[in-house]
Amino acid sequence: MNYICGAFKVTDKKQIAKDIYDMRIHTPEVANIASAGQFIHIKADGFFLRRPISICEIYKSDGEIRIVFEIRGKGTREIAKIEIGEDIDIMAPLGNGFDILASGSKAILIGGGVGTPPMLELSRIYGENSHAIIGFRTADKVMLSYDFAKNGSTVQVCTEDGTTGHHGFVTEPLKEYLKQENPNIIYACGPRPMLAAVIDIAKEYGIRCQVSLEERMGCGVGACLGCACRTVKDGEEHLTHVCKDGPVYESDEVIL
Amino acid sequence: MNYICGAFKVTDKKQIAKDIYDMRIHTPEVANIASAGQFIHIKADGFFLRRPISICEIYKSDGEIRIVFEIRGKGTREIAKIEIGEDIDIMAPLGNGFDILASGSKAILIGGGVGTPPMLELSRIYGENSHAIIGFRTADKVMLSYDFAKNGSTVQVCTEDGTTGHHGFVTEPLKEYLKQENPNIIYACGPRPMLAAVIDIAKEYGIRCQVSLEERMGCGVGACLGCACRTVKDGEEHLTHVCKDGPVYESDEVIL
Amino acid sequence: MKPNLGVDIAGVHFKNPVIPASGVYGFGKEYESLYPISRLGGISCKGTTLYPREGNPPPRIAETPSGVLNSIGLQNPGIDYFIEHELSYLKDKDTAIIANIAGSTVEETVEAVRRLENTIVDMIELNISCPNVKEGGVAFGVSCDGAAGITRAVRRATTKPLMVKLSPNVTDITSIAKSVEAEGADAISLINTLLGMRIDINTRRPILRNNVGGLSGPAVFPIALRMVWQVANAVKIPVVGMGGIATWDDAVEMMMAGASAVQVGAILFSNPLAPIEIIDGIEKYMIDNDIKTIDKIVGTVKPWRG
Amino acid sequence: MKPNLGVDIAGVHFKNPVIPASGVYGFGKEYESLYPISRLGGISCKGTTLYPREGNPPPRIAETPSGVLNSIGLQNPGIDYFIEHELSYLKDKDTAIIANIAGSTVEETVEAVRRLENTIVDMIELNISCPNVKEGGVAFGVSCDGAAGITRAVRRATTKPLMVKLSPNVTDITSIAKSVEAEGADAISLINTLLGMRIDINTRRPILRNNVGGLSGPAVFPIALRMVWQVANAVKIPVVGMGGIATWDDAVEMMMAGASAVQVGAILFSNPLAPIEIIDGIEKYMIDNDIKTIDKIVGTVKPWRG
Ligand SMILES: Cc1cc2nc3c(=O)[nH]c(=O)nc-3n(C[C@H](O)[C@H](O)[C@H](O)COP(=O)(O)OP(=O)(O)OC[C@H]3O[C@@H](n4cnc5c(N)ncnc54)[C@H](O)[C@@H]3O)c2cc1C
Ligand SMILES: Cc1cc2nc3c(=O)[nH]c(=O)nc-3n(C[C@H](O)[C@H](O)[C@H](O)COP(=O)(O)OP(=O)(O)OC[C@H]3O[C@@H](n4cnc5c(N)ncnc54)[C@H](O)[C@@H]3O)c2cc1C
Numbered sequence A, B: 001m002n003y004i005c006g007a008f009k010v011t012d013k014k015q016i017a018k019d020i021y022d023m024r025i026h027t028p029e030v031a032n033i034a035s036a037g038q039f040i041h042i043k044a045d046g047f048f049l050r051r052p053i054s055i056c057e058i059y060k061s062d063g064e065i066r067i068v069f070e071i072r073g074k075g076t077r078e079i080a081k082i083e084i085g086e087d088i089d090i091m092a093p094l095g096n097g098f099d100i101l102a103s104g105s106k107a108i109l110i111g112g113g114v115g116t117p118p119m120l121e122l123s124r125i126y127g128e129n130s131h132a133i134i135g136f137r138t139a140d141k142v143m144l145s146y147d148f149a150k151n152g153s154t155v156q157v158c159t160e161d162g163t164t165g166h167h168g169f170v171t172e173p174l175k176e177y178l179k180q181e182n183p184n185i186i187y188a189c190g191p192r193p194m195l196a197a198v199i200d201i202a203k204e205y206g207i208r209c210q211v212s213l214e215e216r217m218g219c220g221v222g223a224c225l226g227c228a229c230r231t232v233k234d235g236e237e238h239l240t241h242v243c244k245d246g247p248v249y250e251s252d253e254v255i256l
Numbered sequence C, D: 001m002k003p004n005l006g007v008d009i010a011g012v013h014f015k016n017p018v019i020p021a022s023g024v025y026g027f028g029k030e031y032e033s034l035y036p037i038s039r040l041g042g043i044s045c046k047g048t049t050l051y052p053r054e055g056n057p058p059p060r061i062a063e064t065p066s067g068v069l070n071s072i073g074l075q076n077p078g079i080d081y082f083i084e085h086e087l088s089y090l091k092d093k094d095t096a097i098i099a100n101i102a103g104s105t106v107e108e109t110v111e112a113v114r115r116l117e118n119t120i121v122d123m124i125e126l127n128i129s130c131p132n133v134k135e136g137g138v139a140f141g142v143s144c145d146g147a148a149g150i151t152r153a154v155r156r157a158t159t160k161p162l163m164v165k166l167s168p169n170v171t172d173i174t175s176i177a178k179s180v181e182a183e184g185a186d187a188i189s190l191i192n193t194l195l196g197m198r199i200d201i202n203t204r205r206p207i208l209r210n211n212v213g214g215l216s217g218p219a220v221f222p223i224a225l226r227m228v229w230q231v232a233n234a235v236k237i238p239v240v241g242m243g244g245i246a247t248w249d250d251a252v253e254m255m256m257a258g259a260s261a262v263q264v265g266a267i268l269f270s271n272p273l274a275p276i277e278i279i280d281g282i283e284k285y286m287i288d289n290d291i292k293t294i295d296k297i298v299g300t301v302k303p304w305r306g
């Protein structure tokens, strides 16, 4: 495990959907070693625990990383106040990222809500060989669809209330897609019920699937055993820790 | 007691000496009812207790008040970060101010360190009828001497280390002055040993003297009994509370 | 339809469940310049003893992370002054009046309570938990026998509703709660402050002149919440919860843990408008969630099993 | 001349008085990417039991004002795995190794301690105060008899220096401290966590799956400081202080209260560099104030009298 802890400059920040903020951070050391699916642990002014947020994109040549997060509670509200030019205090990169298959492999990227951002770096990697299906509660929460398209991914947007895109969950478009295409891997991040459904579909179609999980964290580096999570390995249940063993797991390891 | 609690805009801010900050706050309601010697109770971001700071000047027509304070610890450091245009959260005006004598009366204003700012509003009131003797540890802590002069006060600056002005404490120039002049009142604010010395001199010359005291505060309004202070009234010792009964006391009331 | 924020505790009606805690609100005068006292569910007055007390020497206040230490030491003007001056002031304020009573001995406490018998006081809060005076208060509050003994004596001395206020500085809060319930307390309030200390490293002196003091404020909220939950599950009489409540959601959390009403203390030092913001916040929460009465909140936490 | 930050506690040398607390530092691997472990005075390893333990179900962590609740529940790989894998890793790290041992029964605890006899462990910290497991730990720590009994048994089972870690969830910490001193403890460490709770008002569920958990972090600092001061005045053996230390001045404050060394726990969640910043801060403080050795700080608070 190799990570750093320090304060780095926010070089860009905007609001891209309702309560959703998009930030770029200048941190060459992190950009250099980070990989898709890893996360950063952010200090929120006035709060005791850091907030884990996935890395959304990595710009090695600019020495920057991008994060996209939603204001959910008091800590993320505070982080969203950090302005361009100000410092953000982070530990990064943390956790294990996604496995990247040999070039030419085809991937499906499934994002639900704020599970969408970590899919974007995968879209940069897989480009035209990726299809993104991203779901949101309602239209004003939709984000990043153009970013996926710019990377060459085909994109399907879903909303639960039908205010834009496909009316319903990501699972129906996923099934439709799998009837016609035969990708090598499915990556997914989002609410637990969505992950459970995606994992079932992947199993049905016999496609490898990696998912990214969430758990409340203390240290973020595997030292406190706070972020325990039940997983299965070789048929046996045992505890792993999301911050160190995850957040990315093979779908057949997780118990949802 | 009549005070308000709310957030008001900082309209000016500068550093005027080493670790000393000067702020103007737009708060017409407060400016309207405040008087010399009262204080405001300021919320410092991330800290539980408010910080009491004296009112330095009151601009009724602009609807503004001025405060001047030193960075002493973590809370005042945080308050010093508030920028022009941002809000400051205050309770004000609190406590009892100085008694103002009939016009034409002559006053001596004694300020020690950050005890100097509350003297300035008195200098505005007494103008040419006031003589200010203000003492500091060393030259880079000296503040407000031009402000006193602008108001018409004659000013004597002292430094303990002699780096500027009179070399020594405020007490020697005070004694010198009293040998020639016969003022009606002495006002003083500063460290306890200075107050004790000034009170002795005032007694010696038979001049009325009012001093402003400090104590650690909770509520700031007389409700918690936190800021207790031993005082004497009619020959009997009893407790009063600096936030409500003070911070200004007659010199013969205080026990230092 | 507006929700009904009213609660009845031991026969006393509070128009809403938010009460400034004893010791941070004096006798109600000092915050009237911000809002009328009549907005409050009730007031728990400054701890009062039979005879006037000077309290501890200053400094009496020290800041801590998300909290404050105090060592006021029960400074108060005595029960007779309280009755004559403070109660008469509170008479027409249209809010429930809780007299907070303490004493160094059982006899002294009983006599103070007795003098309240024919006054407008709505409820007596017996403080057996003040950590800031040597001879009194806390000694009763840290053992079952002590707590039971003084509750028994005070119970006999008054016909007013009796609420006993517990100290958190104990190994097992539930056994103390059960002792005072068994002796006829009509309600229990908790927590008083936790004993703490700070040192000025420059002078190498404790910041408080009394060396130690009582900790309160948001820092203690999780401890208070746990104790309220434990006590509410251990007794049948109503519980009034306090300790670190700063916002309306803290108040709702405390009520879900089992508190029929809440007291708010140290947060007033940070935010003197807190009681009003909490009342308004609870009302909005009830409207947003279609909750009509407070009892639909009280004690509704669903603990995890197994 | 550089000040000497070294301290000796029960015959064990620590190159400086700053030790990561048990449970927040694993077995030392996870922070090596930030600085070498050899900078630390010592390491208190994750609480270990005779047999491996799964710990409590998640969520195990909840934020509180200036603090955190945890309900890890002593998850650990068991003493044999600890000896084989963790100790061998720590072997050449040039820092004092404290094994933190707990157990559900006296026998189990004694056996775990016994297995450490011929290992490189420098000191045993007997945890009789974990609030997060039903059958174990805390039951010993909240009564004098319990604390004395387990200390006596463990004392007989080991020749290593024995430090006993106390629970703050008690009425009188000094009597417990005296009991373990009387049974031959070489040192005392305190405080472990204070029992607390949080509720999610949206789900009406406790945030921790275990309902309650242990509170630590800056919020508890004034309570910890008071207890360390009381215990240091009550016993003759050295005291290692912890609870809410976040900065070098907190550490100095804790040492002035009577701690010969300090442990730093939850602050690592906020600031993983805290131990190093604290060591550097203490060194600078000593230089600025011309203090040559740590014993010129320990226990030097001058309490106010009368
Ligand atoms: C590995 C990982 C990656 C994540 N990536 C993203 C991302 O890219 N974008 C995004 O918007 N969100 C992401 N999240 C969720 C994000 O961490 C939470 O929304 C955030 O912690 C909530 O903090 P708050 O202050 O807004 O809420 P509060 O409720 O005030 O937080 C209180 C405490 O609970 C914790 N907490 C609350 N919700 C969660 C949660 N869902 N997961 C973990 N801890 C939680 C907080 O960290 C904090 O310690 C990720 C979570 C994890 C574990
Ligand atoms: C009525 C009154 C008027 C004052 N006017 C001024 C002024 O005009 N300019 C100025 O620079 N200073 C003034 N002071 C002093 C100022 O309040 C303290 O310097 C300030 O509170 C220190 O806070 P801190 O966060 O820097 O220090 P910290 O040490 O971090 O503060 C910790 C706690 O101790 C309290 N505290 C520390 N020192 C003092 C003190 N001397 N008096 C009261 N409380 C203290 C703080 O308020 C806080 O609660 C005044 C004090 C009083 C009581």
Ligand SMILES: Cc1cc2nc3c(=O)[nH]c(=O)nc-3n(C[C@H](O)[C@H](O)[C@H](O)COP(=O)(O)O)c2cc1C
Binding pocket: B218, B224, B226, C021, C022, C023, C024, C046, C047, C048, C070, C072, C074, C100, C127, C130, C165, C191, C192, C193, C215, C216, C217, C218, C220, C242, C243, C244, C245, C263, C264, C265, C266, C267
């Ligand atoms: C300055 C101060 C004075 C207090 N005085 C009393 C008192 O006289 N009687 C009493 O029962 N409790 C007293 N308390 C305790 C509070 O009523 C309350 O129990 C405690 O502060 C916890 O609540 P909080 O965290 O909301 O402040 C006092 C607390 C403070 C901060």
Ligand SMILES: Cc1cc2nc3c(=O)[nH]c(=O)nc-3n(C[C@H](O)[C@H](O)[C@H](O)COP(=O)(O)O)c2cc1C
Binding pocket: A218, A224, A226, D021, D022, D023, D024, D046, D047, D048, D070, D072, D074, D100, D127, D130, D165, D191, D192, D193, D215, D216, D217, D218, D220, D242, D243, D244, D245, D263, D264, D265, D266, D267
């Ligand atoms: C996540 C976590 C796990 C802990 N595990 C243990 C443990 O295994 N054994 C132990 O004696 N103390 C354990 N503790 C308690 C700490 O060692 C320490 O006593 C307590 O947290 C107070 O110090 P702090 O406020 O600096 O964290 C744990 C604390 C935390 C936060």
Ligand code: FES
Binding pocket: A216, A217, A218, A219, A220, A221, A222, A223, A224, A225, A226, A227, A228, A241, A242, A243, A244
């Ligand atoms: S958060 Fe500490 S182990 Fe994962």
Ligand code: FES
Binding pocket: B216, B217, B218, B219, B220, B221, B222, B223, B224, B225, B226, B227, B228, B241, B242, B243, B244
């Ligand atoms: S600070 Fe509360 S009475 Fe003065």
